Amino acid sequence: xxxxxxxxxxxxxxxxxxxxxxxxxxxxxxxxxxxxxxxxxxxxxxxxxxxxxxxxxxxxxxxxxxxxxxxxxxxxxxxxxxxxxxxxxxxxxxxxxxxxxxxxxxxxxxxxxxxxxxxxxxxxxxxxxxxxxxxxxxxxxxxxxxxxxxxxxxxxxxxxxxxxxxxxxxxxxxxxxxxxxxxxxxxxxxxxxxxxxxxxxxxxxxxxxxxxxxxxxxxxxxxxxxxxxxxxxxxxxxxxxxxxxxxxxxxxxxxxxx
Amino acid sequence: xxxxxxxxxxxxxxxxxxxxxxxxxxxxxxxxxxxxxxxxxxxxxxxxxxxxxxxxxxxxxxxxxxxxxxxxxxxxxxxxxxxxxxxxxxxxxxxxxxxxxxxxxxxxxxxxxxxxxxxxxxxxxxxxxxxxxxxxxxxxxxxxxxxxxxxxxxxxxxxxxxxxxxxxxxxxxxxxxxxxxxxxxxxxxxxxxxxxxxxxxxxxxxxxxxxxxxxxxxxxxxxxxxxxxxxxxxxxxxxxxxxxxxxxxxxxxxxxxx
Numbered sequence: 001x002x003x004x005x006x007x008x009x010x011x012x013x014x015x016x017x018x019x020x021x022x023x024x025x026x027x028x029x030x031x032x033x034x035x036x037x038x039x040x041x042x043x044x045x046x047x048x049x050x051x052x053x054x055x056x057x058x059x060x061x062x063x064x065x066x067x068x069x070x071x072x073x074x075x076x077x078x079x080x081x082x083x084x085x086x087x088x089x090x091x092x093x094x095x096x097x098x099x100x101x102x103x104x105x106x107x108x109x110x111x112x113x114x115x116x117x118x119x120x121x122x123x124x125x126x127x128x129x130x131x132x133x134x135x136x137x138x139x140x141x142x143x144x145x146x147x148x149x150x151x152x153x154x155x156x157x158x159x160x161x162x163x164x165x166x167x168x169x170x171x172x173x174x175x176x177x178x179x180x181x182x183x184x185x186x187x188x189x190x191x192x193x194x195x196x197x198x199x200x201x202x203x204x205x206x207x208x209x210x211x212x213x214x215x216x217x218x219x220x221x222x223x224x225x226x227x228x229x230x231x232x233x234x235x236x237x238x239x240x241x242x243x244x245x246x247x248x249x250x251x252x253x254x255x256x257x258x
Numbered sequence: 259x260x261x262x263x264x265x266x267x268x269x270x271x272x273x274x275x276x277x278x279x280x281x282x283x284x285x286x287x288x289x290x291x292x293x294x295x296x297x298x299x300x301x302x303x304x305x306x307x308x309x310x311x312x313x314x315x316x317x318x319x320x321x322x323x324x325x326x327x328x329x330x331x332x333x334x335x336x337x338x339x340x341x342x343x344x345x346x347x348x349x350x351x352x353x354x355x356x357x358x359x360x361x362x363x364x365x366x367x368x369x370x371x372x373x374x375x376x377x378x379x380x381x382x383x384x385x386x387x388x389x390x391x392x393x394x395x396x397x398x399x400x401x402x403x404x405x406x407x408x409x410x411x412x413x414x415x416x417x418x419x420x421x422x423x424x425x426x427x428x429x430x431x432x433x434x435x436x437x438x439x440x441x442x443x444x445x446x447x448x449x450x451x452x453x454x455x456x457x458x459x460x461x462x463x464x465x466x467x468x469x470x471x472x473x474x475x476x477x478x479x480x481x482x483x484x485x486x487x488x489x490x491x492x493x494x495x496x497x498x499x500x501x502x503x504x505x506x507x508x509x510x511x512x513x514x515x516x
Contacts, residue, residue, distance in 0.1 A: 008424065020278050102422035106388075109367045130364075138424040164360035166266065166396040 002084045005092045008139055015141045024049040027142035027169070029133060032056040033073040033187035034082050037177040041146040042086045044174055048144060054083055055092040055136055061104050062128030068247075073187050092139070099135050107131045110157055117238055118153050118249065121228050129154055130161050137162075137169050145169050150176040150184045152236055152251040176250075178204065184250045196243040199223065207239055207252045260342045263311075263350045266397055273399045282307040285400035285427070287391060290314040291331040291445035292340050295435040299404040300344045302432055306402060312341055313350040313394055319362050320386030326505075331445050350397070357393055365389045368415055375496055376411050376507065379486050387412055388419050395420075395427050403427050408434040408442045410494055410509040434508075436462065442508045454501040457481065465497055465510050 005011045018025060026045030030038050038054075045052040056079055063069035076093070083091055107127050113119070114126035137145060147155045159171045177185045182204035183197075192200055202223055207230075210216040217230040220241055228240035228247070238251040263269045276283060284303030288296055296312075303310040314337055321327035334351070341349055365385050371377070372384035395403060405413045417429045435443045440462035441455075450458055460481055465488075468474040475488040478499055486498035486505070496509040 012426070020280065022278065100422075102418060105368055105370050106419050106422035107367050107369065109365050110363055111365070112363050135422075135424055138426065141426070160360060161364050164358075164364035164393075166393055168270070168396065168399070 002080070002088050003090050004080075005090055008094075008098065011090075011092070011139065012141075018051065019141070023051055024144075025140070025142040026052045026172075027137070027140040027145045028052070028054045029136045029140075029145065030054060030056055030079075031058045031072065031187065032079045033075050033190070034079045035177075035185045035187065035189075037148050037150065037185040039082070039086060040177050041148060041174050042083070042088060044172070045144065045146050046087060048172075049142075051089045052087075053090040053092060053140055053142060054088050055094070055140070057092075057094050057099065057132070057136075059099075059128060059132040060096060061100075061131060062125050064122040064125055067245075071191065071245075073190055092136075099132065104131070108134055108161060110160065113153065113157060113160070116153075117229060117231060117233065118240065121240060126154070126157055130157060133158055134161065134165070134167075137167055140169070142169050144172050146172050146174055148174055148176060150186065150250065152238055156234075182208075184248075186248065188246055188248065191246050192243065196246065199225075200243060200248060203239065203241055203248055203250050204252070207237055207250055213237055213239075260338070260346050261348050262338075263348055266352075266356065269348075269350070269397065270399075276309065277399070281309060282402075283398070283400040284310045285395070285398040285403045286310070286312045287394045287398075287403065288312060288314055288337075289316045289330065289445065290337045291333050291448070292337045293435075293443045293445065293447075295406055295408065295443040297340070297344060298435050299406060299432050300341070300346055302430070303402065303404050304345060306430075307400075309347045310345075311348040311350060311398055311400060312346050313352070313398070315350075315352050315357065315390070315394075317357075317386060317390040318354060319358075319389060320383050322380040322383050325503075329449065329503075331448055350394075357390065362389070366392055366419060368418065371411065371415060371418070374411075375487060375489060375491065376498065379498060384412070384415055388415060391416055392419065392423070392425075395425055398427070400427050402430050404430050404432055406432050406434060408444065408508065410496055414492075440466075442506075444506065446504055446506065449504050450501065454504065457483075458501060458506060461497065461499055461506055461508050462510070465495055465508060471495055471497075 026049035028041045028045055058072055108130035109127055119126050147158055155173055162171045181201035183201045206216050206219050213230040213232050217227050221227050226242040230239040232254055235255045236251050237254045240249045284307035286299045286303055316330055366388035367385050377384050405416055413431055420429050439459035441459045464474050464477050471488040471490050475485050479485050484500040488497040490512055493513045494509050495512045498507045
């Protein structure tokens with residue numbers, strides 16, 4: 001039975017009782033529009049914990065572009081039925097006023113990594129991500145929280161925040177799930193027209209094959225991608241590109257490849 | 259028996275066991291140099307909780323003035339013996355590297371109240387306060403944390419952060435403790451030369467008696483105080499003044515006095 005949490009205080013009581021009887025909880029924060037990538041996090045959580053909680057919340061403070069927020073896919077009924085099928089125990093679908101009683105007056109700010117790469121192209125994005133993740137982790141009180149490696153920079157920032165703020169929840173990184181042609185699963189893929197969808201697989205192929213980030217950038221540009229960045233950072237090659245109005249990000253390990 | 263916590267992870271295990279057996283914990287974060295104001299928080303915590311934890315840490319990130327940080331009184335042996343006498347169960351005396359493994363890369367920022375009053379005179383002060391309080395609250399995992407009303411703006415910001423970030427710890431406000439002549443207890447009082455110590459009591463007397471904040475400001479200035487501000491804010495009259503190199507703050511309720 002999948003229960004939808006009604007109020008935060010009811011959940012706090014429930015989770016308090018779980019903790020006292022040593023019931024472990026895994027938590028997966030999402031923005032909905034769930035795909036196999038999210039499902040892989042849910043399955044990992046169910047393997048490693050007694051109970052699993054998923055949140056669905058399209059967090060406005062992490063969108064630097066209002067058009068992107070408006071166009072972000074919303075598929076709540078599908079999402080809930082998928083979570084039921086996967087045997088998720090609890091789902092939390094907060095409204096904005098539930099999570100931002102302070103109207104975003106209190107924020108988390110990271111001042112080194114968050115201004116680079118994605119942060120340089122999306123001002124304020126990571127303040128919004130870290131702030132909402134902190135709120136959700138505090139509400140969930142989980143033993144473990146699951147994040148995909150596709151959003152590599154986000155993953156590193158969340159891990160850093162958890163260490164810096166002594167959060168009691170372990171952050172668990174999970175491998176990127178890909179389509180057969182290599183395209184990393186993303187809710188935004190659904191917005192790609194068929195011809196762009198076909199070309200999109202080139203992002204991963206080029207990232208994996210080209211010898212340097214400069215070559216990746218040149219090849220993608222030559223193939224008609226708008227390249228926001230391709231950059232090597234701490235053993236990882238990260239890229240962000242645009243095809244029409246759809247922005248795609250991906251990353252691959254570079255250690256042992258040189 | 260008062261135990262001094264050696265490591266954060268040992269405490270986490272201990273506190274986890276306490277939580278499972280419903281042992282409640284009260285927490286008092288301090289910068290040491292303990293006086294009767296701190297002791298009143300400790301006593302309140304001991305009344306309301308099964309166990310009491312006190313931290314002593316002079317937090318460098320909340321000092322905008324390096325000279326103030328250097329001159330801040332350090333009386334660790336006295337502090338520990340006082341806490342033993344009061345029957346405190348646990349004391350946490352972290353080093354800077356324990357609390358800032360991130361070197362202050364991750365911060366809490368509040369963007370309305372923290373730039374006014376104290377915040378206007380001490381840039382970055384409240385970022386430092388909120389960041390260290392968040393870290394300490396997460397480490398402590400207490401049921402209740404105790405803060406004095408003397409630092410009214412700090413109290414309101416900590417309460418706001420706890421609500422905004424859904425911290426599981428209840429923030430408990432405790433009345434200011436005063437000397438017989440009305441001077442609010444403060445670690446900085448020990449730095450007042452005798453003549454200034456005598457004059458200092460005028461701050462509270464004037465704050466309580468004068469009809470408006472403008473009159474308070476004028477009277478204090480006429481008596482030789484350097485006035486940083488006297489301002490009414492949400493039912494409270496707050497003031498900061500300087501006597502020589504010592505800065506004093508205080509506040510009183512104004513509701514029902516007009």
